[in-house]
Amino acid sequence: MKSFLRHQIKVFLSKVNPEFYVKQSFKANLKYNPNFKNPxxxxxxxxxxxxxxxxxxxxxxxxxxxxxxVRECIGEQYLVPxxxxxxxxxxxxxxxLPNSFVIKANxxxxxxxxxxxxxxxxxxxxKKITDAWLKTxxxxxxxxxxxxxxxPRLIVEELLLDEQGSIPKDYKFYCFKNKIxxxxxxxRFINTKVAFFDDKWEIQEYPYxxxxxxxxxxxxxxxxxxxxxxxxxxxxxxxxxxxxxxYSVNNKIYFGEYTFTPGGGIDxxxxxxxxxxxxxxWD
Numbered sequence: 001m002k003s004f005l006r007h008q009i010k011v012f013l014s015k016v017n018p019e020f021y022v023k024q025s026f027k028a029n030l031k032y033n034p035n036f037k038n039p040x041x042x043x044x045x046x047x048x049x050x051x052x053x054x055x056x057x058x059x060x061x062x063x064x065x066x067x068x069x070v071r072e073c074i075g076e077q078y079l080v081p082x083x084x085x086x087x088x089x090x091x092x093x094x095x096x097l098p099n100s101f102v103i104k105a106n107x108x109x110x111x112x113x114x115x116x117x118x119x120x121x122x123x124x125x126x127k128k129i130t131d132a133w134l135k136t137x138x139x140x141x142x143x144x145x146x147x148x149x150x151x152p153r154l155i156v157e158e159l160l161l162d163e164q165g166s167i168p169k170d171y172k173f174y175c176f177k178n179k180i181x182x183x184x185x186x187x188r189f190i191n192t193k194v195a196f197f198d199d200k201w202e203i204q205e206y207p208y209x210x211x212x213x214x215x216x217x218x219x220x221x222x223x224x225x226x227x228x229x230x231x232x233x234x235x236x237x238x239x240x241x242x243x244x245x246x247y248s249v250n251n252k253i254y255f256g257e258y259t260f261t262p263g264g265g266i267d268x269x270x271x272x273x274x275x276x277x278x279x280x281x282w283d
Contacts, residue, residue: 108138
């Protein structure tokens with residue numbers, strides 16, 4: 001009953017006063033009142049996007065629609081090969097799936113299953129998982145309203161693995177107007193750690209409270225790092241800030257996703273001063 005009431009309250013606020021909800025969640029997590037009329041910190045600026053967004057943010061947050069944009073901006077060769085697109089999973093498509101693949105929902109974050117061996121997932125199990133994604137109104141979970149207009153669908157992509165047969169490193173580019181940082185996320189889905197660099201591969205302090213690599217100097221620079229920076233710069237050009245995920249597998253670069261509100265603008269920085277410093281990078 002309580003969860004139903006909470007859901008109904010969120011639905012009401014999303015239509016009437018989403019800013020109120022965002023303010024309350026912001027203060028509860030970061031312990032200061034946000035100023036959305038004149039935002040200064042990085043988190044204030046990101047959190048404001050949860051209720052003040054653009055159609056382009058919606059388009060590029062759609063994991064299916066974004067493929068057309070990437071194709072036109074940098075080329076088809078940077079897209080992870082798509083195997084299927086569908087409204088929902090059925091037995092006919094399930095039987096056609098290869099032994100390994102990634103299946104995702106297009107309308108939010110975290111809706112993905114990495115399947116290394118199809119035998120590990122029966123049709124019934126995978127159907128139950130994917131149907132739950134499709135029924136979830138993702139935009140309500142954190143009042144990230146740019147996801148609201150995305151029609152839920154499923155996409156199946158080729159599974160990318162590195163030379164060791166593991167999930168590849170995730171290269172998250174934090175792209176501002178005149179500055180780019182890179183977080184290299186290692187051992188994803190196991191014990192994720194991050195090493196942080198600038199666009200020259202100089203080690204930087206990671207600004208957030210997170211599990212960090214003990215010795216970032218041991219993180220190998222990708223041979224195509226400069227190309228990755230160029231692509232991130234081009235893809236992020238229209239925005240004052242966006243986080244852009246890329247992968248490098250066998251020296252080939254793949255686009256991952258755009259994220260306009262990482263952490264919903266309520267992830268904790270190591271200090272308020274660092275939050276403010278990053279906020280200035282938007283200008």
